[in-house]
Amino acid sequence: MNAVQIVLLALLAALLVTAVVTDLRARTIANRLNLAVAALGIVWWFASGLGLAVIGLQVAGALAVLLLFGLAFALGAMGGGDVKLIAALALWLPPLLLIKLLILMSIGGGLLTLVMIAVKIGRRSEGGIEIPYGVAISGAALMVMANDILTIPRP
Template sequence: MLGLLLLAAGIEDARRRTIANATNAAVALLAPAWWWTQGLRLWPDVAAQLGLAVIVLLVFAGVFAAGLMGGGDVKLIAALALWLPALPFLAMLTAMSLAGGLVTLLVLADHRFRSREGRPEIPYGVAIALAGLLALREPILNQWA
């Protein structure tokens, strides 16, 4: 289910440059079911996931406030933090940064090729979705160590 939601978020951001609150809410609200199926304990496992998500939300809210990322992107990253432990989440952020750089270069090249004016909007949700899908597919990142 998470994979489908990430795919939907990436497609939506590529097409409309926005990620619906409903998509982000679904990602976040499905996390407790994932915790339960994985046998996570309230303390320390669930508390660690919640703490990570809060830290991620605060850090990326600062990125949003600086005008470097959209609100939907921030909410999607924070919702993903509910699913991945800290180290796999950091690996996902690394993949997201690399994919984001590639998406940015492609959008900038297209912007220049079409001789468009103004600053282009980067669909960073595409990079977040790709990195999240990689994290789901990667067996090392899928283990609760």
């Protein structure tokens, strides 16, 4: 892994932590943050020496994620910032790692939802719950980074 890649991963990690904090505080993830994640993903392609075929797969994956989770947004199941963050992260990942991210995100989101429901019941509060899915999305991305991206054997 070269120095540029290490810097890019550190920047991504910082952006993901920022997404967690802002999502917990205000239940929003800023468009600027999502744009930065997407833009750094494109820089990642060149820093990693990816070929056009791999880049094409990553763009296709990002578009598929945007469409799929855009439907969840349209149904009121997710916030727009969450959808944009998942799509931006998809630009970083080859298909198998993207699937791993989505699985980890789903598990984390489910656990987070259960915790939020338990808190709501414990407080006996009325009304709906806004789940900060940015926490699950960012946590899953950090796990994929730590387990798969940083540990890829290099020649």
